[in-house]
Amino acid sequence: xxxLDYSRVENILIKWLQQRVSEAGASGVxxxxxxxxxxxxxxxxxxxxxxxxxxxxxxxxxxxEQDTQDARLLAERYHINYLVKDLSSVYDQYLELxxxxxTEEQMLAFANIKPRLRMVTLYYYxxxxxxxxxxxxxxxxxxxxxxxxxxxxGVDLAPLGRLVKTEVRELARYLDIPQAIIEKTxxxxxxxxxxDEKEMGFTYQVLDRYILTGEAKPEEKARIEELAGKSVxxxxxxxIPERRLFL
Numbered sequence: 001x002x003x004l005d006y007s008r009v010e011n012i013l014i015k016w017l018q019q020r021v022s023e024a025g026a027s028g029v030x031x032x033x034x035x036x037x038x039x040x041x042x043x044x045x046x047x048x049x050x051x052x053x054x055x056x057x058x059x060x061x062x063x064x065e066q067d068t069q070d071a072r073l074l075a076e077r078y079h080i081n082y083l084v085k086d087l088s089s090v091y092d093q094y095l096e097l098x099x100x101x102x103t104e105e106q107m108l109a110f111a112n113i114k115p116r117l118r119m120v121t122l123y124y125y126x127x128x129x130x131x132x133x134x135x136x137x138x139x140x141x142x143x144x145x146x147x148x149x150x151x152x153x154g155v156d157l158a159p160l161g162r163l164v165k166t167e168v169r170e171l172a173r174y175l176d177i178p179q180a181i182i183e184k185t186x187x188x189x190x191x192x193x194x195x196d197e198k199e200m201g202f203t204y205q206v207l208d209r210y211i212l213t214g215e216a217k218p219e220e221k222a223r224i225e226e227l228a229g230k231s232v233x234x235x236x237x238x239x240i241p242e243r244r245l246f247l
Contacts, residue, residue, distance in 0.1 A: 028053025145231020
């Protein structure tokens, strides 16, 4: 896979964000800080692009305490203004409201409420401040739909959208993101013990190589394309019937 010039990548992302925010007539950006590598890279790039016109929000929801500690470490190292809004009690109210049982289907559906609660929180502060919401999804996740529709996929801008996971990791090293964050096992934090690669059924290395080169074992390619096919609706505009059908 071709090695990128990460100094150039950094400069392009900064200018791209500044241009998009200016075109929208917004004053700055808000970004969720989870303590993971994608949100950390996004947060640092946004800090470089907007200085104090950036608000980071940590939104633990029955999350690991270490994740919030890592997010604080990142924010304090780079002097990012931030808030902590614990969504656990709100989540628990939904749990009671829907009388959630322990079936796999119901728990998966319910776990997706967590990123949707975070989306609501980010957009509240974005509206209050005239900011845009910057997402943290990378190309690898977007390719196979590994994000929650109207959750972490509900954003205004996705600066990492054409960088695969392994490239985000290299960009993190270039930006001097704390090593503990870079080496952390990728997880969406939807439930205890959940990891990205376990849920996907293949590694990011396999996925990234396929995205960038088209190369993969037949069974890996089939699995990736199966997930991508099922998730097409997540990346397409809202389906609307054509006016001519009514005439």
